[in-house]
Amino acid sequence: MDTVKGASSDGGLLSRPVDWWRNGRTFLTEVRNELKRVTWPSRKEVYATTLVVILVAVFFAVYLAGVDWVLSHIVNWIFRQMGAA
Numbered sequence: 001m002d003t004v005k006g007a008s009s010d011g012g013l014l015s016r017p018v019d020w021w022r023n024g025r026t027f028l029t030e031v032r033n034e035l036k037r038v039t040w041p042s043r044k045e046v047y048a049t050t051l052v053v054i055l056v057a058v059f060f061a062v063y064l065a066g067v068d069w070v071l072s073h074i075v076n077w078i079f080r081q082m083g084a085a
Contacts, residue, residue, distance in 0.1 A: 041049075
């Protein structure tokens with residue numbers, strides 16, 4: 001007897017929507033359980049770490065701008081000494 005592939009109820013095409021729904025629901029339940037175990041930072045901790053990130057970013061921006069300025073002046077001086085500028 002020939003059967004159509006995927007048409008049976010033992011894991012075939014017809015059972016896939018039910019499996020998808022069941023797997024999705026299991027996944028969301030596990031996500032919710034994991035999120036309950038997360039140690040969330042306090043507002044004070046978030047503020048402090050955000051401030052540190054901003055200050056470090058500003059420091060490196062100023063530092064790299066200074067390095068760029070110094071190096072560009074050195075390169076321009078070299079070009080002037082070689083008669084290129």
